[in-house]
Each structure stands twice: as structure tokens, then as C-alpha cells.
Amino acid sequence: MKLDRFISNRTAHSRQAARLLIASGRVQVGGRVTHDPRHEVDQFVAISLDGELLQAREAHFLMLHKPIGYLSATRDLHHPTVMKLLPAALGEQLHIGGRLDRGSSGLLILTNDGLWSRRLTEPRIKLPKTYHVTTLRPISAETAERFAVGIYMTTEQLTTSPAQLQQLGPCEARLTIYEGRYHQIKRMFHAVGNQVAALHRESMGDIVLDQALLPGQYRALTAAEIASVDQPASASRSW
Template identity: 65%
Template sequence: MRLDRFICKQTGHSFRQARLLIAGGRVWVDGQPERNPVTTVERFMTISMDGTVLQEQTAHYLMLHKPVGYLSATRDPQHPTVLDLVAPQLRPVLHIGGRLDRSTSGLIILTNDGLWSRRLTEPREKIPKTYHVVTRDPISPETHQRFADGIYLAYERLTTSPARLEQVAEREARLTIYEGRYHQVKRMFAAVGNRVKSLHRESMGEIRLDPTLAPGEWRPLLDSEIASVI
């Protein structure tokens, strides 16, 4: 929204009055007078007029080490959720970027910046997501190529993007995928006749789970981590 329209909406002034107020230096944006009426108002800008704050919202970007047993949900009547692990004052404004099912652990992103989180999680963006996987059966030699060729997912009627499998042990691997569809890793292994016993997300793009975070702990993202998604 343009600044002049924002002032009209927030104060009830006419369009002409709003432009005069802006031209007179009475409207401040992020601590500075803003005299350009067509300046675009962003969600996390602080805007005031004559010292009265009209908009002020802090952007939050958190990294959480999700433990097994927690739901990727804002609330649930039966099970604890990942939002139960963060500061109470933050819970009402945060949403989850990149959900994990209850039996999966690892990196979860919590934020109130919807545009930023969509860039991080949108399958079309092809941002790599790396998981540590332990399987029920030995990982067959053809699994690497099957994943590299793509696995057909019948429900979505599509083939996954080429994935990279790095085998660590007979029943253990590191898998990098580029979409993050519903239960994708488990469905990919099921398609090759195997079963995932444990799953842990290590990274999303350039954001890696901080090794100093114990399960259930969180920290704000660094500026460099936030910028890696923009």
C-alpha cells in the first residue's frame, strides 16, 4: 500500500490531507520523516504521525530444534506443539515454516513474515532440504539412482525433483530433496520397498540446525541466515 493511502486508512484524513501531512514532514517512517507520498508501506515498517505510532511490528525469525513427539501446529487439544516451546509472548504471532510430522525431529523455522517463509518452503523455489535418515532395511544400491531420477507420487500426480542420497552406513543416509511435500522422504523410501525408522532435518537452504541447540531449544536467526532466503 502507498503511504498516502495508508495514512487515509489509519487516520480518516482525506487523500488530499494525507498528502499535505506527508509533504509537511509530519509522517515518519522507521525514525525518519518521509515526504514521498507513494513510498510503499511494508509490514514491518514503523510509521508514526505527529508522534503517534500508527504501525509498529517487529519481524521474528526463529530456529527451533524440534523434538520427536511435538506437532507442527499452533495448537492441539491432545499433543504438545512446537509453539509450546517458545516464549509465551511470541506464540500468538508466529507460524511454522516447513512442518515436520510428530515422529520427525530437527530444524523448524518459526516466523511472522509470511512472504519470507513462503520463499523458504514453496516447492517451486527448489530450496534444498537435507535430512538424516535411518531405515528399517539396508539401503539398496539402486536407491541412489531411483531418487536421482525422481519418484512418482500418485496422490499429487507428479514426479519428485532429482534428489541426492549420500549413504552413511548400511541403513543410514543423508538425503537432500528440493520440494518438501507431504511425508515426502518416507514416501520415497516406501516407493523403493524400504521404511524410514527415524528422520531428522538438518538444514533448509543455507540455514543449518545449530548444533548447540538441544531438542526443544531455539534461538533467533542470524542476519546472514535471514538474508540467505531473500
């Protein structure tokens, strides 16, 4: 948003009056006077007029090690949500970027920056998401080939993007997908005659679950992890 529009929206001043206020040096952005009414401001920069703070909102970017049994939701009447694992005052500000099923565990991202989280989950960007999968039956030799070609989803009437399957054992694999459709991994394995017994998300793009975090624990993302969402993520990773 342009600075003059912000001042006009947040005060009784017109857009023209806001421009005069800015030009006269009465507005500070991020602690510094700016004279440019067209200066672009975001929702987290501190903005003040004549010393009065009009906006001072802190950006939050967290990774949480989601335990099994918690819903990826802000509230629910019947099941505990991941927000219960955070201080109440913090949880009230956040939303989830890329949900996990109640029966799944692993990396969950929480933030109050809607633009950033949209980049994290936008299907067109095809951010790689990697999961450790345990199946009920042995994984067939053809599964990796089927996933690499794509699985047709009848509900959406589309074929999934090519996915990479690295088999770790008879019933264990590491799977990288590039979408996040409803129950996608469970439906992919169902399409090849198998069933998911356990699902654990290890990474989203270049953000990898911190192995020091126990289930239910969280930490702030590093500056590099936050910035990685604005850059093309690695499509492959050495494990």
C-alpha cells in the same frame, strides 16, 4: 504498500489528505521524516503521524530444534505443539515455515513474516532441504539412482524433483530434496521397498541447525541466515 494508502487505511484521513500530511513533513517512517507519499512501507517498519505511533511491529525469525513428539502446529487438542516450547507471548505471533511430522526432529523455522516464509517454502524456488534418514532395512544400491531420477507420486500424479542421497551406513543416509510434499521422504523410501525409522532435518537452504541447540531449544536467526532466503541457496554442501 504505498505510504499514503497506509495512512488512509489506519486513520480517518482520505488518501488525498494523507498525501498532504506526508508532504508537510508530519509523517515519520523508521524514525525519519519522509515527504514521498509513494514510499513503500512493509509491515515491520515503525510509522508515526504527528508523533503518534501507527505501526511498530517487531519481526521475528527463529530456528528451533524440534524434538520428537511435538506437532508442527500452532494448537492441538490432543498433542503438545512446538509453540509450547516458546514463551506464550512470542508463540502467539508466529507461524511455521516448513513443517515436520510429529515423529521427526530437527530444524524448524518460525516467523511472523509471511512473505519471507513463503519464499522459504515456495515449491517453485526449489530450496534444498537436507535430512538425516535412518531406515528399517538396508538401503539398496539402486535407491540413489531412483531418487536422482525422481519418484512418481500417485496422489499428486507427479514426479518428485531429482534428489541427492548420500549413504552413511547400511541403514543411514543424508537426503536432500527440493520440495516438501506430504510425507514425501517416507513415501519415497516406501516406493523403493524400504521404510523410514527416524527422520531429522539438518538444513533448509543455507540455514543449518545450530548444533549447540538441544532438542526444544531455539535462537534467533542471524542477519545472514535471514538474507540467505532472498538469495539462491547452495544446491550442494560439504558436510
